[in-house]
Amino acid sequence: MIWKNKEVLLGPLSKNNPVIVQILGICSALAVTSKLEPACVMAVSVIAVVALSNVIISLLRNTIPNSIRIIVQLVVVASLVIIVDQLLKAFAYEVSKQLSVFVGLIITNCIVMGRLEAYALSHNPWDSFLDGIGNGIGYGIILVIVAFFRELLGSGTLFGYHVIPQVFYQWGYENNGLMILPPMALITVACIIWVHRSRNKELQEK
Amino acid sequence: MKALRKFLDKVKPQFEPGGKFSALQSVFEGFESFLFVPSTTARSGVHIHDAIDSKRTMTVVIIALLPALLFGMYNVGYQHYLAIGALAQTGFWTIFAYGFLAVLPKIVVAYVVGLGIEFIGAQLRHHEIQEGFLVSGMLIPMIVPVDTPLWMIAVATAFAVIFAKEVFGGTGMNIFNVALVTRAFLFFAYPSKMSGDEVFVRTTDTFGIGSGTVVDGFSGATPLGQLATHTGGDLTFTNIVGEPITTLDAFLGFIPGSIGETSTLAILIGAAILLISGIASWRIMLSVFAGGLLTSWICTFADPSTYAAALLSPIEQVCLGGFAFAAVFMATDPVTAARTETGKYIYGFLVGVLAILIRVFNSGYPEGAMLAVLFMNAFAPLIDHCVVEANIRRRMKRAKQINSEEVKL
Numbered sequence: 001m002i003w004k005n006k007e008v009l010l011g012p013l014s015k016n017n018p019v020i021v022q023i024l025g026i027c028s029a030l031a032v033t034s035k036l037e038p039a040c041v042m043a044v045s046v047i048a049v050v051a052l053s054n055v056i057i058s059l060l061r062n063t064i065p066n067s068i069r070i071i072v073q074l075v076v077v078a079s080l081v082i083i084v085d086q087l088l089k090a091f092a093y094e095v096s097k098q099l100s101v102f103v104g105l106i107i108t109n110c111i112v113m114g115r116l117e118a119y120a121l122s123h124n125p126w127d128s129f130l131d132g133i134g135n136g137i138g139y140g141i142i143l144v145i146v147a148f149f150r151e152l153l154g155s156g157t158l159f160g161y162h163v164i165p166q167v168f169y170q171w172g173y174e175n176n177g178l179m180i181l182p183p184m185a186l187i188t189v190a191c192i193i194w195v196h197r198s199r200n201k202e203l204q205e206k
Numbered sequence: 207m208k209a210l211r212k213f214l215d216k217v218k219p220q221f222e223p224g225g226k227f228s229a230l231q232s233v234f235e236g237f238e239s240f241l242f243v244p245s246t247t248a249r250s251g252v253h254i255h256d257a258i259d260s261k262r263t264m265t266v267v268i269i270a271l272l273p274a275l276l277f278g279m280y281n282v283g284y285q286h287y288l289a290i291g292a293l294a295q296t297g298f299w300t301i302f303a304y305g306f307l308a309v310l311p312k313i314v315v316a317y318v319v320g321l322g323i324e325f326i327g328a329q330l331r332h333h334e335i336q337e338g339f340l341v342s343g344m345l346i347p348m349i350v351p352v353d354t355p356l357w358m359i360a361v362a363t364a365f366a367v368i369f370a371k372e373v374f375g376g377t378g379m380n381i382f383n384v385a386l387v388t389r390a391f392l393f394f395a396y397p398s399k400m401s402g403d404e405v406f407v408r409t410t411d412t413f414g415i416g417s418g419t420v421v422d423g424f425s426g427a428t429p430l431g432q433l434a435t436h437t438g439g440d441l442t443f444t445n446i447v448g449e450p451i452t453t454l455d456a457f458l459g460f461i462p463g464s465i466g467e468t469s470t471l472a473i474l475i476g477a478a479i480l481l482i483s484g485i486a487s488w489r490i491m492l493s494v495f496a497g498g499l500l501t502s503w504i505c506t507f508a509d510p511s512t513y514a515a516a517l518l519s520p521i522e523q524v525c526l527g528g529f530a531f532a533a534v535f536m537a538t539d540p541v542t543a544a545r546t547e548t549g550k551y552i553y554g555f556l557v558g559v560l561a562i563l564i565r566v567f568n569s570g571y572p573e574g575a576m577l578a579v580l581f582m583n584a585f586a587p588l589i590d591h592c593v594v595e596a597n598i599r600r601r602m603k604r605a606k607q608i609n610s611e612e613v614k615l
Contacts, residue, residue: 172355178395187369 009130012138014200019142020193021203024110029143030185031102036159038098039147043140045084049106050115050139051132053077057120058128064121073116074107081106111139146188154179214238232328236335260377264340266485270476271344271535277472278465279305282352283416285407285462289426289446290418300415308412309465312347315356319363320346327372338377338384338541339367345385345535348466349528349576350392351405358399362391382583383542386576393576401572403427406462407446423448428462430527430565430572436514456525467531470524477534486538489547490554494533497558498524505566515566529561532575542583546593553589557582 018024025046032042056076057064064072085103088096096103106112115135120128151157153176156164164173178184197204221227221234239261280298282305287293293301320339328335346363370387371380393400407426411417427435429443429451445451446462455461459469467473480486502520510516515523524530537543537557544553557578564574571577 172357174358174396174399176361176395177397178391181394 047136054132270479291421336377493554497555
């Protein structure tokens with residue numbers, strides 16, 4: 001039992017990662033990863049929304065009529081997203097301005113609906129909670145890795161602090177403006193997938 | 207020659223499987239077939255043999271690039287000595303030497319980085335070494351400003367070779383032109399080193415040659431740069447010390463710009479070499495120029511107070527900036543261009559149209575040729591698909607017509 005739970009929680013971190021294996025949630029990975037701070041906030045928000053909505057839907061799973069389950073799921077997810085959005089506006093206003101519409105767009109994040117459909121509707125609340133946490137973290141890790149490289153190479157900072165010594169700039173180093181633009185987020189994700197697939201040969205498509 | 211052949215034969219066994227350097231087999235093969243045409247031929251099936259293989263093709267393109275490259279080197283020196291006000295008392299060979307020394311490190315860096323990655327990739331995958339980078343490595347230094355730092359060229363070349371070429375399967379499989387991806391990377395990653403007034407003319411000395419102070423009134427803006435900042439009124443292009451330049455100057459290439467692109471004349475000599483040897487497609491070249499000239503002519507009717515480029519005549523448009531270079535050496539890249547004969551007309555025409563449209567209507571990008579070629583690279587397969595489908599449909603229709611006529615008879 002313990003082993004099974006561990007698989008539910010840790011599987012999405014690598015072998016079953018929602019971003020780099022299932023290729024879900026790419027849009028927000030492009031939009032919020034130019035800096036580390038919004039990426040971390042986004043990651044935490046998604047973890048909270050996926051975990052809580054998984055629990056709620058799992059609790060309701062025997063009472064939801066099959067024909068309107070998508071509507072019910074949307075209502076639950078939308079309520080949670082609004083709560084997250086309001087919390088961010090109250091306690092982290094600057095970041096919530098940077099994230100702008102992308103917090104609201106968590107509703108349409110394929111990972112959330114995907115986990116509800118694929119897991120929460122058929123599993124008990126505790127397992128669903130772990131599954132939500134696992135998938136949220138799996139998504140968050142990728143976001144943070146991408147944001148780390150984009151902020152480091154694109155702005156020379158991490159969490160807003162300059163980490164590339166000033167001497168480098170005097171020697172002629174320059175920040176790579178392309179890293180700030182969305183295409184490089186895709187290419188960074190592609191590089192992560194490349195490394196991941198070459199380490200996990202069984203994931204490679206024939 | 208014989209001694210070389212003998213030496214190669216002597217060391218060859220060491221590179222074959224089981225030999226001392228078997229890991230480097232593809233490097234050896236690459237050098238051997240670079241020096242000597244392979245004597246082995248295919249033994250099965252029916253093949254048409256031709257004296258030209260991809261190594262010879264690449265060599266011809268390199269030869270065609272030489273006029274533009276040599277002129278580019280001269281022009282780098284010319285602009286420099288003009289800037290320091292010492293042009294009159296400096297000899298031809300000093301000017302050329304200055305440009306040669308300024309350009310050579312870029313060529314070396316592009317080749318070392320690009321070929322290095324290709325060699326490593328080929329060794330890892332036990333492939334033969336492909337020769338496609340011979341041309342890309344020469345193109346890259348020619349389409350960057352003279353003051354681009356070497357490490358930027360190295361980073362951009364590595365990016366382009368890995369992400370625009372190797373991941374698609376290497377030479378002949380790439381969707382986008384590798385040299386242009388390098389330039390696009392530089393352009394978007396380090397805009398301050400790829401555009402503006404300061405990068406197109408080198409004002410400092412190169413390896414100790416040509417030191418001096420810049421004359422008063424110097425401005426390193428290229429004609430297209432001047433166009434982008436033009437604020438109404440009469441348009442006269444000036445060279446870097448403020449004297450007016452004519453269309454003839456632009457045609458001959460005595461203007462600031464990326465190293466190899468300034469001289470339309472030298473590029474046309476290269477075009478002649480490519481066309482006479484049958485390497486490049488005349489359909490593409492012709493239709494790029496047709497599209498560019500037509501669009502330039504249409505754009506002369508635009509409002510010049512909003513779009514300053516409307517003041518340029520079509521001839522000036524194709525002489526300035528990288529248009530001619532892109533038409534002759536970039537759009538004709540056989541790998542990334544359309545492959546059907548009708549498709550080549552469409553592809554080339556749209557490259558020309560887009561290049562001028564971007565230049566005229568988007569002052570943020572003074573030069574549109576790079577973006578136009580990359581954009582059409584993405585559309586080339588679609589154009590080919592439509593041409594092939596249209597052909598199939600036409601022939602089906604004809605076949606049906608013939609069949610129905612036969613029935614009537």
